[in-house]
Amino acid sequence: MWNGDYLFLLRELVAKDFKVRYRNMSLGVFWSLLNPLVMMAVYTYVFTRILARPLPHFSVHLLCGLIPFNFFTIAWLSATNSLIENVAIIKRVPLKREIIPIASIFSNLTHLLIQLGLLVFFVLISGLSVNINWLWLPVVWGLEIMFLIGLGLASSAMNLFVRDVRYVVESFNLLLFWIVPIVYTFDNVPADFRDLYQYNPVAALILATQTIILGGAAPTMRLLIKLALVSAVSMGLGFAIFRRAEKRFYEYL
Amino acid sequence: MSLISIKNASKIFQHRKPRVVLRDRIRQFTSKPGKEGFYAVRNISFEVEARESIALIGANGAGKSTLLSMVCGLAQPDEGSVEVHGSIAPLLELGSGFHMDLTGHENLYLNAAMLGMTKAQVRERYDSILAFSEIAEFINEPLRTYSMGMSLRLAFSIAVHCDPSIVIIDEVLGVGDAAFQRKCHTRIGELRNEGRTLLCVSHSPETVLEFCDRAIWLHHGQMLLDGEARAVCDAYMQFVADPTRPLPGSDSAAN
Numbered sequence: 001m002w003n004g005d006y007l008f009l010l011r012e013l014v015a016k017d018f019k020v021r022y023r024n025m026s027l028g029v030f031w032s033l034l035n036p037l038v039m040m041a042v043y044t045y046v047f048t049r050i051l052a053r054p055l056p057h058f059s060v061h062l063l064c065g066l067i068p069f070n071f072f073t074i075a076w077l078s079a080t081n082s083l084i085e086n087v088a089i090i091k092r093v094p095l096k097r098e099i100i101p102i103a104s105i106f107s108n109l110t111h112l113l114i115q116l117g118l119l120v121f122f123v124l125i126s127g128l129s130v131n132i133n134w135l136w137l138p139v140v141w142g143l144e145i146m147f148l149i150g151l152g153l154a155s156s157a158m159n160l161f162v163r164d165v166r167y168v169v170e171s172f173n174l175l176l177f178w179i180v181p182i183v184y185t186f187d188n189v190p191a192d193f194r195d196l197y198q199y200n201p202v203a204a205l206i207l208a209t210q211t212i213i214l215g216g217a218a219p220t221m222r223l224l225i226k227l228a229l230v231s232a233v234s235m236g237l238g239f240a241i242f243r244r245a246e247k248r249f250y251e252y253l
Numbered sequence: 254m255s256l257i258s259i260k261n262a263s264k265i266f267q268h269r270k271p272r273v274v275l276r277d278r279i280r281q282f283t284s285k286p287g288k289e290g291f292y293a294v295r296n297i298s299f300e301v302e303a304r305e306s307i308a309l310i311g312a313n314g315a316g317k318s319t320l321l322s323m324v325c326g327l328a329q330p331d332e333g334s335v336e337v338h339g340s341i342a343p344l345l346e347l348g349s350g351f352h353m354d355l356t357g358h359e360n361l362y363l364n365a366a367m368l369g370m371t372k373a374q375v376r377e378r379y380d381s382i383l384a385f386s387e388i389a390e391f392i393n394e395p396l397r398t399y400s401m402g403m404s405l406r407l408a409f410s411i412a413v414h415c416d417p418s419i420v421i422i423d424e425v426l427g428v429g430d431a432a433f434q435r436k437c438h439t440r441i442g443e444l445r446n447e448g449r450t451l452l453c454v455s456h457s458p459e460t461v462l463e464f465c466d467r468a469i470w471l472h473h474g475q476m477l478l479d480g481e482a483r484a485v486c487d488a489y490m491q492f493v494a495d496p497t498r499p500l501p502g503s504d505s506a507a508n
Contacts, residue, residue: 002326003340004369012366020354092349093367094325094341250328251266 002095013103032114036066064210065182067115073173075108079152080169101156131216140208147201147231150238157245201230257301261333265290293319295474306451308461311471317454342417347408353397368415378414386410402429422453458486
């Protein structure tokens with residue numbers, strides 16, 4: 001029975017990922033900024049110049065979608081691969097194994113914080129202001145991370161038994177881009193589907209972020225309840241699947 | 254209450270088919286393991302009391318490491334139960350959690366956290382860990398610049414500093430050069446004298462007799478003998494010298 005210091009271990013694992021990722025790079029955190037900047041520039045150009053969409057603050061709208069989308073897809077994929085990449089630890093170090101996919105999700109938070117800095121910068125230069133409803137941001141992001149932990153636990157465990165899972169995740173991430181409001185707005189979604197659409201936690205996070213930052217309003221209770229519901233179910237299922245699968249990790253590695 | 258209590262424990266490894274379709278994988282994932290697999294450990298029971306030191310001996314593939322993995326909680330028994338009451342220092346494959354791009358210092362903190370130490374404990378024991386490992390001058394170098402022996406020294410040093418009630422040793426006493434091996438043996442002896450429980454795997458009868466009062470002989474996953482270390486070692490060595498001799502114990506006849 002492992003009864004060590006959970007938080008200390010989590011911090012050390014996240015610090016490890018951070019150091020390993022940036023130590024051998026000369027431009028370091030710049031790469032975290034480059035991806036959303038390039039995507040934002042390309043989409044802004046395509047949609048405002050070529051397709052001529054009259055949407056105010058379109059760059060900020062894009063960033064509000066791209067940043068949560070990037071965070072979600074990268075964190076989910078790295079969580080899915082985390083157990084395979086730490087075979088030596090799974091097989092030889094007795095610890096609470098849940099901590100490995102969880103740490104890989106938290107490792108991506110450093111990325112996210114840098115990108116949120118970029119978002120704040122664009123918010124300020126485009127004449128929008130920081131308002132009291134920004135306090136909702138940690139709430140919706142917290143719920144999203146809960147959802148991600150449940151999902152990551154389940155997919156990382158399944159990836160040990162069926163190594164194809166990572167490719168399913170990659171393909172799903174491509175599809176996901178089109179079922180969240182990044183290059184279009186919630187108004188474009190057919191009315192019949194809007195209720196269902198909000199159950200997608202990534203879409204819900206993006207909608208809430210856009211409402212808070214662009215609309216200066218609090219996210220609707222309806223949306224928050226849906227997000228909380230899906231996140232709670234995900235956490236419960238994720239831990240249950242992981243605990244059940246964990247009994248057989250040893251034989252499969 | 255025994256520190257370790259193993260009751261009728263078995264571990265079954267499924268024979269893997271070379272080509273497995275998705276349906277089989279899903280079935281494996283959802284169903285209980287069948288009995289048709291290969292028993293790495295079969296129906297083993299014994300108790301370990303506090304302050305005891307026990308050696309597991311037997312040929313390669315006898316199930317020694319699988320049994321240790323179950324005691325550490327790395328593997329779950331498919332039948333029976335393995336209960337452990339107390340903290341464990343696993344000296345299995347040393348340095349399993351090390352990362353080559355991190356420095357010795359960073360690996361020390363990470364590894365200590367994985368073994369269950371708190372930050373305060375690592376700080377407090379840091380100097381002692383370094384002194385024991387004798388690699389203090391390289392501690393801020395990345396681990397990939399270390400020799401095999403150096404990283405094993407660091408790993409061993411962290412593991413013996415985590416203040417466990419049970420020390421589990423899987424054939425790691427051959428670590429480092431002769432001088433460091435001597436030091437490891439001394440340290441294990443000290444841990445034993447401090448009243449910690451020892452459970453180890455070794456192929457060397459000298460090591461077994463040096464540390465252990467009791468030995469358990471495993472053969473093809475089954476327990477053949479459980480008794481005083483010298484008697485069990487002698488029986489095992491006789492078997493090694495002449496494998497055609499009848500095996501001790503009655504359950505072997507049934508096999």
